[in-house]
Amino acid sequence: MAISTSSPASSFPPRLRLTSPPAPPTSLLSFPPPSTPSPPPPAHAALRAAAASDPRAAHAAAVKSGALGADARAANAVMCAYLRAGLLADAREVFDAMRDRDAASYSALISGHARLGSPAAAAAELLRRMRLDGLDPTEYTFVGLLTACARRGNPRLGAQAHALAAKSGLCASLLVGNALLGMYVKCGRFGDALRVFDGMEEGGRDVSSWNAVLAGLVELGRHEEAFELFGEMRAGGVRPDRFTLSSLLVAAAEGFSLPEGEAVHALSLKSGLEMDLSVGNALIGFYAEHGDSVDYVISVFQGMPVKDVISWTGLLNGYMEFGLVDMALDVFDRMPERNFVTYNAVLTGFCQNKEGVRVTFAKKAGLRGLGLFRRMVQDGLEISDVTVTGALNACAIAAERKVSEQVHAFVIKCGCGSSPWIDAALIDMCIKCGRYGDAHLLFEQWQHVESFHIAWSSLLLASVRDGEYEKAISTFLQIFRSSNVQFIDDFMLTAVLGVCGTLGFTELGKQLHSFAAKYGLLCVPGVGNAIISMYGKCGELEDTVSFFERMPLQDSVSWNARITAHLLQRQGEEILEVWNQMERLNIKPDSITFLLIISACSHTSSDSADKCRELFLSMSSTFGIEPAMEHYAAFVYVLGCWGHFDEAEQLIGSMPFSPGVLVWRSLLDSCSKGSNMTMRRKAMKHLLALEPQDPSSYVLTSNLFSESARWHSSENTRLEMREKGMRKIPARSWTFHDNTIHSFFARDRSHPQSKDIQAGLDVLILECMKAGYEPDTTFVLHDVEEYQKRHFLIYHSVKLATMYGLLMAGPGQTVRVVKNIRMCGDCHSFLEHASAATDKDISVRDSSGFHIFRGGKCSCKD
Numbered sequence: 109m110a111i112s113t114s115s116p117a118s119s120f121p122p123r124l125r126l127t128s129p130p131a132p133p134t135s136l137l138s139f140p141p142p143s144t145p146s147p148p149p150p151a152h153a154a155l156r157a158a159a160a161s162d163p164r165a166a167h168a169a170a171v172k173s174g175a176l177g178a179d180a181r182a183a184n185a186v187m188c189a190y191l192r193a194g195l196l197a198d199a200r201e202v203f204d205a206m207r208d209r210d211a212a213s214y215s216a217l218i219s220g221h222a223r224l225g226s227p228a229a230a231a232a233e234l235l236r237r238m239r240l241d242g243l244d245p246t247e248y249t250f251v252g253l254l255t256a257c258a259r260r261g262n263p264r265l266g267a268q269a270h271a272l273a274a275k276s277g278l279c280a281s282l283l284v285g286n287a288l289l290g291m292y293v294k295c296g297r298f299g300d301a302l303r304v305f306d307g308m309e310e311g312g313r314d315v316s317s318w319n320a321v322l323a324g325l326v327e328l329g330r331h332e333e334a335f336e337l338f339g340e341m342r343a344g345g346v347r348p349d350r351f352t353l354s355s356l357l358v359a360a361a362e363g364f365s366l367p368e369g370e371a372v373h374a375l376s377l378k379s380g381l382e383m384d385l386s387v388g389n390a391l392i393g394f395y396a397e398h399g400d401s402v403d404y405v406i407s408v409f410q411g412m413p414v415k416d417v418i419s420w421t422g423l424l425n426g427y428m429e430f431g432l433v434d435m436a437l438d439v440f441d442r443m444p445e446r447n448f449v450t451y452n453a454v455l456t457g458f459c460q461n462k463e464g465v466r467v468t469f470a471k472k473a474g475l476r477g478l479g480l481f482r483r484m485v486q487d488g489l490e491i492s493d494v495t496v497t498g499a500l501n502a503c504a505i506a507a508e509r510k511v512s513e514q515v516h517a518f519v520i521k522c523g524c525g526s527s528p529w530i531d532a533a534l535i536d537m538c539i540k541c542g543r544y545g546d547a548h549l550l551f552e553q554w555q556h557v558e559s560f561h562i563a564w565s566s567l568l569l570a571s572v573r574d575g576e577y578e579k580a581i582s583t584f585l586q587i588f589r590s591s592n593v594q595f596i597d598d599f600m601l602t603a604v605l606g607v608c609g610t611l612g613f614t615e616l617g618k619q620l621h622s623f624a625a626k627y628g629l630l631c632v633p634g635v636g637n638a639i640i641s642m643y644g645k646c647g648e649l650e651d652t653v654s655f656f657e658r659m660p661l662q663d664s665v666s667w668n669a670r671i672t673a674h675l676l677q678r679q680g681e682e683i684l685e686v687w688n689q690m691e692r693l694n695i696k697p698d699s700i701t702f703l704l705i706i707s708a709c710s711h712t713s714s715d716s717a718d719k720c721r722e723l724f725l726s727m728s729s730t731f732g733i734e735p736a737m738e739h740y741a742a743f744v745y746v747l748g749c750w751g752h753f754d755e756a757e758q759l760i761g762s763m764p765f766s767p768g769v770l771v772w773r774s775l776l777d778s779c780s781k782g783s784n785m786t787m788r789r790k791a792m793k794h795l796l797a798l799e800p801q802d803p804s805s806y807v808l809t810s811n812l813f814s815e816s817a818r819w820h821s822s823e824n825t826r827l828e829m830r831e832k833g834m835r836k837i838p839a840r841s842w843t844f845h846d847n848t849i850h851s852f853f854a855r856d857r858s859h860p861q862s863k864d865i866q867a868g869l870d871v872l873i874l875e876c877m878k879a880g881y882e883p884d885t886t887f888v889l890h891d892v893e894e895y896q897k898r899h900f901l902i903y904h905s906v907k908l909a910t911m912y913g914l915l916m917a918g919p920g921q922t923v924r925v926v927k928n929i930r931m932c933g934d935c936h937s938f939l940e941h942a943s944a945a946t947d948k949d950i951s952v953r954d955s956s957g958f959h960i961f962r963g964g965k966c967s968c969k970d
């Protein structure tokens with residue numbers, strides 16, 4: 109799902125980060141120097157040398173010489189040797205056996221606990237014992253304790269250590285200051301970190317202090333501030349190191365700051381740091397996202413003297429970013445080592461590269477991604493949020509309901525469904541796999557109150573994409589009416605305006621217009637164009653034109669939306685006038701503009717086939733746009749409308765590609781205006797030959813046969829269709845009342861006021877019949893008795909929706925109805941009579957455009 113970068117949800121989905129922000133400098137965890145300044149005796153030097161390579165041998169030697177019990181420094185050396193080797197229990201044993209523990213013994217063990225990942229409380233307990241022993245903590249003690257707090261994410265204990273350090277007067281120490289910075293940044297308490305940083309004296313900061321704050325800013329996504337801080341750092345004469353440069357490259361990659369990233373690259377070349385592993389990895393990450401070509405990534409990769417799994421994964425990701433899936437998979441096969449980040453990169457890459465390719469390929473990519481996920485689970489690799497999100501996205505792409513249920517069960521079983529991103533991906537997957545019920549259940553059970561907008565966004569956009577417009581509207585109204593309007597961004601607004609247009613939901617559309625004005629979103633081109641289009645489709649032509657004219661900048665989409673508004677009102681002349689205006693202003697039309705203008709020529713008051721021909725020919729000769737199938741179809745329709753069937757046939761014969769369904773359908777549709785039976789049969793024959801599977805071809809043919817009273821043929825066509833298991837799109841009409849959609853199918857009795865509607869229709873039909881309305885049963889295609897035919901006709905969906913609208917409309921109010929397909933001739937004639945009998949304006953938009961019934965006449969003049 110795409111969410112605009114300006115939205116509050118811009119960090120969706122969780123990013124795949126190959127280069128992590130730099131780890132705390134290792135110097136923080138170095139072991140304390142000997143506690144006495146005097147040079148150690150030779151025996152101890154030998155002991156220490158032995159300890160460096162073999163702690164157990166050194167331990168034995170120290171026990172044998174009796175030094176272990178008597179000499180704290182010897183015991184400390186053995187303990188440190190064990191800690192260096194990662195043997196915490198052995199170190200602890202030495203510590204516990206010591207008689208005279210000094211501050212260095214405690215500090216060393218606390219640091220060891222921090223480095224080897226013990227709970228911070230264990231380090232704190234050691235500090236407590238240290239003070240009971242009457243020993244004062246040193247700066248090394250605090251560094252060890254604070255590091256433990258940072259690693260285990262324990263800011264409460266960290267703040268206590270901070271207070272204690274302040275009491276001991278050790279906060280001024282650079283080592284302690286840096287450890288405090290690192291602890292607060294790692295624990296997410298950036299404000300406290302800044303206070304420590306500001307409290308440090310200007311000269312009392314070193315590169316590690318700056319790096320800690322820099323890493324914090326990058327972690328928080330405050331990329332511009334990171335670069336500002338870097339400026340201050342350089343102004344203060346502090347030389348950047350590899351941690352500084354890696355942090356800045358991450359900031360440049362994530363903050364889309366190309367020039368800054370290139371400047372950092374230049375700086376790393378100048379300082380010779382580009383040979384460093386972490387800087388090289390960060391450069392790969394930066395160029396994978398912002399390089400002009402994958403060559404930048406390859407060149408950095410090849411220049412690195414030492415490469416690790418992150419470098420290889422970076423190269424793989426680079427190929428994926430540039431759509432070179434096969435090359436990426438080649439890297440995957442060749443790399444010496446893989447970790448879960450590697451797998452995530454492949455998974456994410458598969459999902460990314462499904463766009464713009466054939467559905468079958470996307471499906472394949474999705475299934476391949478899932479295969480990879482299965483392998484990760486089997487191999488016991490770490491499953492992160494990115495992995496799970498990737499697997500869910502892959503599943504959504506594959507759109508396999510069964511598989512999606514399995515993956516869903518796995519996610520619940522492994523307890524991963526805890527992050528809003530994963531839950532959002534779950535909702536999206538359910539919708540794409542057709543599991544609407546489950547999606548709504550997930551939505552209702554949403555637990556992440558602070559990020560509810562993510563759930564809304566995914567549910568809403570998924571509903572829009574899948575044509576579930578009523579669900580989209582009801583989801584949107586929940587946000588709109590709650591106190592969460594800050595979550596409505598331009599992307600969501602554009603999507604909902606589109607739905608308002610499709611449904612003809614004028615009231616909501618108008619509210620969204622004021623909303624956009626209030627929150628300064630009118631200047632976003634997508635929103636402005638969506639408003640024009642919404643007004644046009646809602647039949648509000650005046651609003652369309654006035655909004656269009658007040659737009660500061662109109663692009664071709666705006667012009668097309670305006671022309672569409674006129675086209676829906678069948679205003680051919682007005683469109684040709686708009687076209688003249690475009691030519692005068694030198695506005696560049698696109699292929700959609702031409703499609704609209706050509707179509708307009710069937711709605712002029714007199715034969716405009718000449719004008720249409722001129723426009724059609726100018727497409728390629730003047731504007732360099734080759735006419736596509738749709739343009740031919742539209743031209744054929746115009747020619748047929750004005751009775752130029754010979755030219756229409758000639759045009760079809762001269763097409764550079766073989767005429768498709770669209771062209772024959774247009775010819776057939778244009779015939780229904782006149783009664784050119786020969787031409788109709790010809791068009792029909794071609795249609796059925798081209799697309800026997802298309803149910804609409806059958807329905808069309810069947811309609812045609814029954815109109816010309818060839819009932820038998822019609823019945824055959826329908827039978828054939830039933831056998832092939834085809835279904836036609838059900839006709840549906842709807843109207844709005846009290847901001848609620850009221851939707852009707854034919855013979856629909858599900859509406860709560862169904863009885864009133866039926867009774868009202870019975871009365872109105874009698875009334876209309878008195879005024880000359882005669883139900884035209886040729887529009888009923890079922891072979892039933894005449895009285896039954898009337899029954900079918902009476903309850904066509906557009907009649908039901910209009911009747912409901914008439915019952916609800918106040919005096920002087922226009923009844924507005926939208927129908928998803930073209931209404932039949934009988935409904936049209938009934939509505940003409942109804943507008944006269946009720947003295948009300950009735951506006952119906954069907955697939956051919958607007959019909960405004962007023963005083964017994966329709967605006968379409970059909």
Ligand SMILES: [Zn+2]
Pocket residue numbers: 887904906931932933934935936
């Ligand atoms: Zn009808």
Ligand SMILES: [Zn+2]
Pocket residue numbers: 936958959960966967968969970
């Ligand atoms: Zn009409």
